[in-house]
Amino acid sequence: MLDEIDRRILDILAANARVSLKELAQEAGLSSPSAADRLRKLEERGVLDGFTIALNPMKLGYPLQAVIRVRPMPGMLHIVERLIQDTPEIVECDKVTGDDCFIAKLFVRDMAQLDTILDRIAEKAQTNTSIVKSTPVKRRLPPLL
Amino acid sequence: MLDEIDRRILDILAANARVSLKELAQEAGLSSPSAADRLRKLEERGVLDGFTIALNPMKLGYPLQAVIRVRPMPGMLHIVERLIQDTPEIVECDKVTGDDCFIAKLFVRDMAQLDTILDRIAEKAQTNTSIVKSTPVKRRLPPLL
DNA sequence: ATTCGTCGGTCAATCTCGTCCAGCATCACG
DNA sequence: CGTGATGCTGGACGAGATTGACCGACGAAT
Structure with a gap:
């Protein structure tokens, strides 16, 4: 499905999706037209679903996370x-x-806001809330076959 | 903390982190040096934590997700x-x-693999597994203040 | 009120990068 | 063999990033 070079490309992009094609190409060991071509094909095939950003919830004013x-x-x-x-x-x-139908993660500013949100849901559902204390595994790629 | 333009920039990048500075600039309503400057500052402040990719687990050979x-x-x-x-x-x-200490999400190829992984964990912990049937909310940005 | 410093922005020139094209090696197949 | 498909490279050209000089708005101090 994916060869060694494709895996390499995905790994590089997972670490920094904004690298230039030139740099991507040299790190993957090819010329930049080839790298661009690989990239295009990964998108066309739907394996690569898009490029996005990671935010820091703390710095955004969301010190509290809950599941x-x-x-x-x-x-x-x-x-x-x-x-x-x-x-x-x-x-x-x-x-x-x-038994639980949905599992959701949310970011909140404080306990009061969490309470407000839960109250609204509690009118129509039973809820069970866990506060996130830390994140032992940050979002990462599964093994690429 | 963030002004209207910063929010705009983050929204655009969340949708496509690989847009050129030029395009980012025009969509945000400024010149490209300004856009580059905003972007650099967002990274320096740590609000913007990085650029990454979204993969399609199906297309990678992981038809099954579990929590x-x-x-x-x-x-x-x-x-x-x-x-x-x-x-x-x-x-x-x-x-x-x-009561539950960890909540984890995983991608697996099939039930057999899920079983293998759970067996390994079950030696040292009680586990409770939910198979993901659909994803009503795909990873998205919280409201930007 | 004026002046000065700072902040955030533009414009234009230069340098880098992405993309397109032509051509080459390899491989599967009739 | 010859043919076509695939995947790569290198070079040329146009698009984009970066840098430096400059400009205007705003606030604070004189």
Whole structure:
């Protein structure tokens, strides 16, 4: 699926998606047209889904992170899903199997704001909240086959 | 903290971190030296923590995603933390308050692989696994103040 | 009120980089 | 063999980044 050079390219970009093609090319051991071509093909194939940024929540005024598990009351599933999507402090959410229907991560300014958000959800679902104390594994790439 | 233009710049980069400075500048309504300057300052301040890529797990041969909650047995906390960090299929993990000590997300090729990974963890911790069925909120930026 | 310093910005010149093109090596196949 | 597809390189040219000189708005001190 991916050869050694593709993996190399993805690793380099994961560390810094804004490297110039020239630098990317030399680190991957090819010329820049080839590197550009590889890059284009990875995007076309959909393997590489996009280029984005990582922010520092602290520096943005979000010193608190939490993970909430959400179990909607009967009949409320779609309403709760909509509510989650419409809560901008929720930065990611998965719908999962098991008793808890959703698992979401959110950034907040303080406990009061967390409380406000949870109150709003609690009208339509049971929630279970965990405060993030640290992040032993920061977002990283899975092994590339 | 951040003014309107900074927010604009971050939004643009979140959508495509590889835009040229020229394009970034015009979309943000300034000249390219100014845009470069803003960008440099955002990095220096640490607000902008880096540029990275988004991959498509499917296309990489990881059709299955799971979220696991991990409660180490007494005395095993550090060993379990190490184990999690050394499991490359785990792409992110938070240490949280509450009964569950860790919440981790992982990408796997199939159920067999998930089982293997869980077996290894289960020697040292209680685990609770949820399979991801869909992702109502894909990774996004929190509101920028 | 004037002056001075600073901050954030523009413009223009230069230097770097990306992209396009032509051409070459390798390989699978009739 | 000859042919076509694939993946690469090097060079040329146009687009983009960077740098330095300059400009105007704003605040503080004289």
